[in-house]
Structures are given as C-alpha cells and as structure tokens.
Amino acid sequence: MTQTMQRKLNDSVVARWGALILIALMMFFAYMFVDVISPISSLLETQRGWSPDVYGTVVGSEYFLNVFVLFLIFAGIILDKMGVRFTGLLSAGLMIIGAGIKLYGISDYFVGGGFGWEFFNSFWPSMPGSAKVACIGFAIFGCGAEMAGVTVSRAIARWFDGKEMALAMGVEMAIARLGVTAVFFLSPRLAAIAPESVVRPVAVVGALLCIGFLTFLVFTFMDRKLDRQMGNIEEIEEDKFKVKDLGNLFGSKTFMIVAFLCVLYYSAIFPFQKFAVPMLQNTLAISSQEASDLFAWFPIGAMILTPLLGAFLDFRGKGATMLILGAILMCACHLTFALVPLTKPIAYIAIILLGVSFSLVPAALWPSVPKLVDGRYLGSGYSVIFWIQNLGLWAFPLIIGKTLQATNPGVSEQIQAGVEGVTYNYTVPMLVFASLGVLAFFLGIWLKRLDTKNHYGLELPNVKK
Numbered sequence: 001m002t003q004t005m006q007r008k009l010n011d012s013v014v015a016r017w018g019a020l021i022l023i024a025l026m027m028f029f030a031y032m033f034v035d036v037i038s039p040i041s042s043l044l045e046t047q048r049g050w051s052p053d054v055y056g057t058v059v060g061s062e063y064f065l066n067v068f069v070l071f072l073i074f075a076g077i078i079l080d081k082m083g084v085r086f087t088g089l090l091s092a093g094l095m096i097i098g099a100g101i102k103l104y105g106i107s108d109y110f111v112g113g114g115f116g117w118e119f120f121n122s123f124w125p126s127m128p129g130s131a132k133v134a135c136i137g138f139a140i141f142g143c144g145a146e147m148a149g150v151t152v153s154r155a156i157a158r159w160f161d162g163k164e165m166a167l168a169m170g171v172e173m174a175i176a177r178l179g180v181t182a183v184f185f186l187s188p189r190l191a192a193i194a195p196e197s198v199v200r201p202v203a204v205v206g207a208l209l210c211i212g213f214l215t216f217l218v219f220t221f222m223d224r225k226l227d228r229q230m231g232n233i234e235e236i237e238e239d240k241f242k243v244k245d246l247g248n249l250f251g252s253k254t255f256m257i258v259a260f261l262c263v264l265y266y267s268a269i270f271p272f273q274k275f276a277v278p279m280l281q282n283t284l285a286i287s288s289q290e291a292s293d294l295f296a297w298f299p300i301g302a303m304i305l306t307p308l309l310g311a312f313l314d315f316r317g318k319g320a321t322m323l324i325l326g327a328i329l330m331c332a333c334h335l336t337f338a339l340v341p342l343t344k345p346i347a348y349i350a351i352i353l354l355g356v357s358f359s360l361v362p363a364a365l366w367p368s369v370p371k372l373v374d375g376r377y378l379g380s381g382y383s384v385i386f387w388i389q390n391l392g393l394w395a396f397p398l399i400i401g402k403t404l405q406a407t408n409p410g411v412s413e414q415i416q417a418g419v420e421g422v423t424y425n426y427t428v429p430m431l432v433f434a435s436l437g438v439l440a441f442f443l444g445i446w447l448k449r450l451d452t453k454n455h456y457g458l459e460l461p462n463v464k465k
C-alpha cells in the first residue's frame, strides 16, 4: 500500500460534517415517511376499515421484500460492489416509487373504484384493497429505506474513519429522530384539516422524499472527490467484496450476537412506535393528537441524547455496557405501560426514559460494527444485521396486531360500526414488547463477556489519540 501525505476532503471538519448533513437529510425525510400513518391509525380504521390486524400487516410490509426476497442481502452486495453513490441514489429512487404506490392505494380515487380496485378486492377479503396496494408500495419503499440506512452507515464509516465516527452516526440518527418527531406532530394536524383525510399527510411527506433525493445527489459529488483522493493511497483490488465473505459474517459468534441483540431490541422499539399512539389514546382516554404530542417526546429524548452518547463512546468507550443499560431501561418502560395504572405524568416519564434507552443502544450498537467486521465487507455486515433485524420489524407489528385483536374480541367490529366509548386493552401486547427487552439484556451480558475475553475493543473509545 502506497502512503502519501495528501490531505483528503474528509480531513476538513466543514467538508465531512457538511457531507453528513446532506446524507442525514435523506434519512430525515425517509423516517418521516416510515411513520407517517402511525399517528392516524384510528382514522384509517374509520375511513378505510383497517382493523389492528390489517394495520399491523401494512406497517410490517415495509420489511417484507427485504426479508423474504433477501433484498437487503443483495443491497449489501450492491453496496460493496457499486459503492455508496449508486446505491444511495437507487435507494432514494425506490423510496419515491414506493411512496407513490402507497399514496395511490389509500387515495380517494382508488377506494372510490379507481384502476385496480376491483382486482385488489377480489381476493383475501379480510384485507381491504387499499391495504393491499399500500402494502406493495410500502414494501418497495422499505427496500429503498433500508438500503439507504446501510448505505449511510457505510458512508459515515468511510468519511469518519479514525475520527468522531460514533458522534457522526449519533448526529445522523438524531436528525432521523427529528423526522419522526416532526411527523408525529405534523401528520395528525394535516389529516385534521377539513375535510378530515388520511391521504393528505401521506401526499405531503411523500413529496418531501424528493428533497432527500436531491440532497443525496449533492453528496455524491463530494464523495466522488474523496474517492479520487483515496484512490491515490488505497489498494483498490484488495477492497473487492467476495460472496464467501457472507459466510464469515454468519459464522462469527460475536457478530451474530450483535445481530440478534439488534433484532430483539429494535423489535420492541419500531413496532411499538406504530402502536404507541393508539395505546396511549386508549389507555389514557385522550385524543389521537394529544397522544401523538405525548409520544413525540420519545424521539425528542433520543434526538438530544444519541449524539452526546456517541461522543461519550468516541472518547470514553463502554459500548457493551451501554447496550445492557439500554435493554434494562426499555424493558422497565414497557412493563410500566403493561402493568402500572397509567396516568399522564407516568406516561411522560416512561416515554422519556424509553427515549434515553433508544439513545443508549443505537449510539453504541452501530459504531461497534466496524470493530467486528473487516472494512472491505462492512456494507454487507450492516446489511446482514439489517436483514435479521427486518425479520423482527416485519413479524412484530403482525404479532402485536393479532395479539391486540385476539385479546380484545369484538372491539374492532364495534369501532367500525361507530359504537362510542369502546377501547382496546394493551396489557398483553406490552408484555410481549417487555419480554424482548429481557432477552436483549442477556445477549448484552454475553457480548460483554466475550469482549472481555477476546478483546474486540467494544468497551474502548473510537478516537485514536
């Protein structure tokens, strides 16, 4: 390897943080779209006939192609072979196409008997045609969103190698959380403008995805320049990804523990995010807007703390310990929702503490991956973790939707028939989420033990002095 003293673009603080903001903006809009219907699920039940079971199927569909068509695995291979610029633009394009199809599915034109309505209502009668088309759109969107997540992590790992990498990943996630906060605030308000409609929020946030495409396009010019500079000092041939590297990933015990910890933890977070507003609405007997505003504190907490904890990891380390603490907190919060008679102050405290947990785990987990995986196939490393994680993100909305319906017989039928004052009881679904925290905690302990024994450096700082 030929070493030169050439100063690269990512050696400039302004350039590397500028690049980070550009790619994070794409994720900001992506995360807005991911949760655009979460605060309006009750309205979808009355306007489109989506029971909790149907709603769970739609929100889980985001991950269907990633998991069952192995799209995420291909995404990692595409990323390692084609690079971040091509893969990022492809992801942004897929997100826009998927969002357009989802919008069509719930549109008044389609449900009023538009093109395809008859066909999509001719099979699987328990699933409305609008939900089926929304599933197709959301599954395509999900391919783009998850591929973008992997691409962004890969890009940050390269731009911030040996620098403030965990802080940068923390800032990127904080910007994504800001997107979630914004959509929990915006979506119910957009829907409430007369005439009340579930279509408006999806249309507005879908259009915002185009801005994300443009910001990533600008980033590609910067990345091309960095690539040219790095080409001078790196052995390109050495960097080629080989399919057998996937075997190394699946064969690594530590890597698989991280992947399983990830699926257990995130399955109790993102699927919960889809059910949190109706859970708070039903349990506290408040409006969906009030519940949505309360829940918005969850991503706000995570947004403030994730970069700070990222910086802590950069300079102090303690990654494995942070994962364990995050799992304990998550479990305690879900048990509170399940078992403690809920009042607004208790709900606020639990939501904020859940936000703290959601800072500890992501801030520690993602920057730890480059410590376990060779940079040559880091893209595939992130993809495999995302793939395993997506299995949980697909399954748990379904499991929770079905559990909710099964433990509340007849409630959905009464709500759709317009009966007033009927509510769901969320105890069992919340216990399911809490149990995932217990398992994640034990995996965290195991990971820390292995780290002590094998010296992976998970407890060590990232910044090299």
Ligand SMILES: C[C@H](N)C(=O)N[C@@H](CCCCN)C(=O)O
Pocket: 146, 149, 150, 152, 153, 172, 173, 176, 266, 270, 362, 366, 386, 389
């Ligand atoms: C849902 C997605 N697969 C995911 O895991 N997102 C993480 C962040 C991933 C790494 C950042 N580019 C999250 O905490 O949002």
